Amino acid sequence: MTPTEPRPDPAPVEELEKRAAEVLAAVPDYVWDGRQPPVPIEEIADSCFGLLVREVEDMSAAPGAPQVGPGQSISGLLLASRGEIWVNAGEAREWPPRKRFTIAHELGHWILHRTGQQALFCRHGSVEESDRPELPPAEVEANAFAAALLMPADLVRAHHRACSGDLEQLCLIFDSSERAMKRRLASVN
């Protein structure tokens, strides 16, 4: 794409909210009752979509992995042909809620952007729990989908009221990072 070519806009946020809500509505009760957070994202990826989630130390071992420069890393990737989501094991250890966000982000690519057997690699700065409008549209969409999936609007509002807006408490309830929850609160309230 040349710099003069306008970049397509990401899908409207309402559309992504709707897609995430449809996924949650279709989760069978034995996986999740739909009421009690945290949303069991790994079980949903597995039981509802047949996707195996792996924590991988060396993401560059994936077939077709791009070269990343010093200080850069791959946070997650979707191997569509193998039905696998790989999550950066180092990040998962350091920031456990980040692992959940990465899984939800990759599931977003599976649902929204999978066109064939290709692999999708997501760099650290693309799997973003806060607003980064300069990201490619597919990354913006996967992030918005992930937030809607992990922090369903109605549940966030209800728990926000119940705990009188205590951010730390909300993060514990939803197993979310502060950054992701702050952004979600701003968009649902």
Ligand SMILES: [Zn+2]
């Ligand atoms: Zn991505």
